[in-house]
Amino acid sequence: MKFTIDRGALLKALTHVQSVVERRNTIPILSNVLMRADDGAVELSATDMDIAVVEKVSADVSQQGATTVPAHTLFDIVRKLEDGSQIELGGGSEEGQMAMRSGRSTLKLATLASEDFPAMTDDDMPHSFTLEAAALRALIDRTRFAISTEETRYYLNGIYLHAAESDEGGAVLRAVATDGHRLARMEIPVPAGAEGIPGVIVPRKTVNELRKLIDEAEDDIAVMMSDTKIRFAMDGIVLSSKLIDGTFPDYDRVIPEANDKFLEVSCNRFERAVDLVSTISTEKSRAIKLSLGANSLVLSATSPDAGSATEELEVEYDDGDLEIGFNSKYLIDITQQIQGDKARFALSDAASPTLVKDLEDENALYVLMPMRV
Amino acid sequence: MPWLCRDCFETGPSEDGVTDLCPDCGSARVISHKELNTLSIAHIDCDAFYATVEMRDDPSLKGKPVLVGGKGGRGVIMAASYEARKFGCRSAMPMFKARKLCPQAIIVRPNMAKYSVVGREVRKLMHDTTPLVEPISIDEAFLDLSGTEKLHGGAPAHTLARLADRVENEVGITVTVGLSHNKFLAKIASDLDKPRGFSVVGRSETLGFLDTLPVSKLWGVGKALQRKLHADGFHEIGSLRACSEEFLVERYGSIGSRLSRFSYGNDNRRVDPKGNRKSISSESTFFNDIRSADELIKRLWPLSEKVAARAKAAELSGRVITVKFKTDRFLIRTRRRTLTDPTQLAEVIWRTGADLVKKEARGTAYRLIGIGISDFSPADHADPPDLGNPDGERIKVVEQTIDNVRARFGTDAIKKGRGLKPEKNDRTSRPPAR
Numbered sequence: 001m002k003f004t005i006d007r008g009a010l011l012k013a014l015t016h017v018q019s020v021v022e023r024r025n026t027i028p029i030l031s032n033v034l035m036r037a038d039d040g041a042v043e044l045s046a047t048d049m050d051i052a053v054v055e056k057v058s059a060d061v062s063q064q065g066a067t068t069v070p071a072h073t074l075f076d077i078v079r080k081l082e083d084g085s086q087i088e089l090g091g092g093s094e095e096g097q098m099a100m101r102s103g104r105s106t107l108k109l110a111t112l113a114s115e116d117f118p119a120m121t122d123d124d125m126p127h128s129f130t131l132e133a134a135a136l137r138a139l140i141d142r143t144r145f146a147i148s149t150e151e152t153r154y155y156l157n158g159i160y161l162h163a164a165e166s167d168e169g170g171a172v173l174r175a176v177a178t179d180g181h182r183l184a185r186m187e188i189p190v191p192a193g194a195e196g197i198p199g200v201i202v203p204r205k206t207v208n209e210l211r212k213l214i215d216e217a218e219d220d221i222a223v224m225m226s227d228t229k230i231r232f233a234m235d236g237i238v239l240s241s242k243l244i245d246g247t248f249p250d251y252d253r254v255i256p257e258a259n260d261k262f263l264e265v266s267c268n269r270f271e272r273a274v275d276l277v278s279t280i281s282t283e284k285s286r287a288i289k290l291s292l293g294a295n296s297l298v299l300s301a302t303s304p305d306a307g308s309a310t311e312e313l314e315v316e317y318d319d320g321d322l323e324i325g326f327n328s329k330y331l332i333d334i335t336q337q338i339q340g341d342k343a344r345f346a347l348s349d350a351a352s353p354t355l356v357k358d359l360e361d362e363n364a365l366y367v368l369m370p371m372r373v
Numbered sequence: 374m375p376w377l378c379r380d381c382f383e384t385g386p387s388e389d390g391v392t393d394l395c396p397d398c399g400s401a402r403v404i405s406h407k408e409l410n411t412l413s414i415a416h417i418d419c420d421a422f423y424a425t426v427e428m429r430d431d432p433s434l435k436g437k438p439v440l441v442g443g444k445g446g447r448g449v450i451m452a453a454s455y456e457a458r459k460f461g462c463r464s465a466m467p468m469f470k471a472r473k474l475c476p477q478a479i480i481v482r483p484n485m486a487k488y489s490v491v492g493r494e495v496r497k498l499m500h501d502t503t504p505l506v507e508p509i510s511i512d513e514a515f516l517d518l519s520g521t522e523k524l525h526g527g528a529p530a531h532t533l534a535r536l537a538d539r540v541e542n543e544v545g546i547t548v549t550v551g552l553s554h555n556k557f558l559a560k561i562a563s564d565l566d567k568p569r570g571f572s573v574v575g576r577s578e579t580l581g582f583l584d585t586l587p588v589s590k591l592w593g594v595g596k597a598l599q600r601k602l603h604a605d606g607f608h609e610i611g612s613l614r615a616c617s618e619e620f621l622v623e624r625y626g627s628i629g630s631r632l633s634r635f636s637y638g639n640d641n642r643r644v645d646p647k648g649n650r651k652s653i654s655s656e657s658t659f660f661n662d663i664r665s666a667d668e669l670i671k672r673l674w675p676l677s678e679k680v681a682a683r684a685k686a687a688e689l690s691g692r693v694i695t696v697k698f699k700t701d702r703f704l705i706r707t708r709r710r711t712l713t714d715p716t717q718l719a720e721v722i723w724r725t726g727a728d729l730v731k732k733e734a735r736g737t738a739y740r741l742i743g744i745g746i747s748d749f750s751p752a753d754h755a756d757p758p759d760l761g762n763p764d765g766e767r768i769k770v771v772e773q774t775i776d777n778v779r780a781r782f783g784t785d786a787i788k789k790g791r792g793l794k795p796e797k798n799d800r801t802s803r804p805p806a807r
Binding site (some may be wrong): 030148150151152156178179180181182183249250251253254281351352367369371372 | 462710712713724727728753757758759760761762763780
């Protein structure tokens with residue numbers, strides 16, 4: 001194998017693929033990136049056995065072939081090479097090594113045989129549809145903060161993606177995530193081909209890798225899935241991932257429908273007040289108290305060690321006095337997702353879940369459990 | 374020899390040995406002991422607590438054999454009055470058996486709410502004497518009275534006698550006091566002279582005293598270890614002094630070092646008002662070693678129920694679940710997991726434990742499994758409603774219902790299907806205290 005490639009193009013592709021490679025690996029070849037040079041292009045692959053990212057970049061291939069080298073090392077080297085330079089990889093080196101030349105720099109990297117690189121099996125993917133990049137970003141951004149990290153409930157360690165009927169009627173593609181304390185639900189009109197998809201749980205790491213890949217994407221993203229795998233394809237990059245094998249809870253039953261106390265707040269001011277008052281709340285619970293009265297909201301926190309804090313906000317509220325506690329971090333996590341100026345809280349009592357909506361975005365919905373204060 | 378009258382609280386030195394009757398009031402309740410005025414660690418135990426409370430509230434029960442527990446066919450005795458004990462009735466005995474032994478016994482259903490109120494009243498009186506009160510359960514506690522002589526105008530023994538008297542007069546139940554120079558001996562002492570007793574074990578008599586006590590009196594010695602000790606020829610605590618600590622550790626595991634220390638009457642644990650309780654756990658040694666994950670998980674269920682019951686009784690909840698394994702080669706492995714919220718539900722403890730077991734049950738043969746909770750929070754922080762578990766509230770209600778049934782009719786009155794058919798030969802016990 002031998003090819004010459006533009007440093008910028010290689011760096012960009014490596015940035016994409018190396019990120020799935022785990023820092024510590026018990027299987028050595030999983031630390032490596034597979035490079036396969038073929039007809040004017042090089043294909044880079046990396047995997048952690050659950051996720052595989054493959055990216056094709058054009059290169060001047062003088063000798064076809066394939067090898068694997070340590071992904072993070074190669075990435076670090078390419079990062080440090082001069083911008084705009086050409087890099088020549090492979091060719092004329094001993095067994096077990098790959099040579100790299102750029103300008104006056106020469107490096108040799110230890111290789112492992114490409115045949116040993118695990119390939120993610122090419123399953124049959126019976127479902128496929130395309131999504132606008134912006135829509136996929138919204139599905140991820142509005143929900144991923146609520147993904148659980150609790151190992152026991154592995155089925156909550158991802159985003160539940162499925163076709164559903166919206167509350168107003170009409171088919172939607174929905175993303176839902178919860179960690180038990182808060183739940184986030186985001187939906188978009190169902191894309192053609194996604195009406196009959198099975199409900200799948202996309203693991204947190206896949207969600208995060210995918211989000212990085214589509215950060216600047218403008219084109220549509222092709223999505224293919226089976227019961228056990230999902231694949232996303234976009235300009236020359238393909239991300240394949242296993243799905244979480246579990247059943248996502250019947251979340252509809254925890255979304256309150258009869259909450260009858262409505263509070264409207266300006267997100268910016270609310271978030272700032274929560275942030276300020278929470279400075280005093282204890283590290284462990286981060287609890288703050290919301291005391292509601294006619295058009296007034298008093299946020300307060302006390303801690304035996306740190307002191308106390310209160311802030312009053314003018315709000316739109318006229319449904320009777322109520323005191324309710326929340327984890328301040330969770331409140332901020334949610335208000336940060338609100339795209340418009342105002343958030344609307346639908347409350348019931350101090351022990352029941354609260355519903356939060358974005359007044360300017362009907363597609364997103366959040367549920368938050370109160371806590372004792 | 375110094376003496377103290379437990380009726381009139383008169384004290385005095387006496388030149389001519391033991392004082393039998395109080396020279397002041399003539400009472401026979403006189404304690405006479407060489408070290409009476411220098412010992413300050415006490416263990417106070419309420420006498421037949423639940424039964425005594427019932428007799429206090431219904432004087433017609435006084436002097437009669439009273440059993441507190443579920444009346445149903447599967448009910449269990451939670452407390453037996455001393456009159457009932459004469460017939461051989463003991464707590465934890467099935468009610469039907471007790472009825473055979475003592476058909477005339479009066480059976481009273483337990484009223485846990487009332488007992489916990491009374492227990493708190495007793496505890497408050499203890500706190501009036503010293504802040505160093507370490508509760509062990511609702512009806513017993515350790516007290517450290519060192520340094521209180523000036524405050525109370527008398528030696529700890531004197532203060533304790535007055536405390537026992539106050540409990541009798543103000544709460545209406547009786548207690549027994551054990552006084553010694555450490556917790557281990559104070560606890561044993563309080564067991565010597567029940568009810569309404571006061572026993573003293575001094576430093577100089579410690580070794581001789583331990584020479585007469587059976588090893589089963591040692592904290593952490595359950596039936597299995599007792600059998601093993603007997604088989605090895607150790608019957609009295611003192612006999613353990615024949616062997617080195619190293620030998621005992623090698624032969625019996627980590628508990629060996631405690632066996633050695635206790636055999637010399639040494640115990641350096643302090644009376645800790647916060648309670649040295651950092652975890653609640655339960656473990657079980659199998660009759661035959663077990664390899665199968667399913668079987669191990671099944672064994673975990675009754676243990677999880679025990680842990681949950683004790684957490685609920687102590688009004689605690691834990692965020693960390695730890696599973697302990699002992700392999701056929703006596704290697705101990707522990708695996709732990711932190712939950713997002715503290716729990717006191719058997720169901721949650723068990724499910725988390727089961728998940729940990731699945732990862733460890735890969736062919737190894739285990740002789741013991743245990744489960745526990747730690748990182749405590751108050752009970753009212755436990756098991757908040759959970760958006761990730763729409764059935765969570767139902768699980769909680771089911772468990773509360775089971776608890777209520779058990780409180781009325783005994784632990785065996787209701788069981789989950791997975792708890793059926795336990796192996797009869799297994800030994801279930803609390804793990805040795807640290």
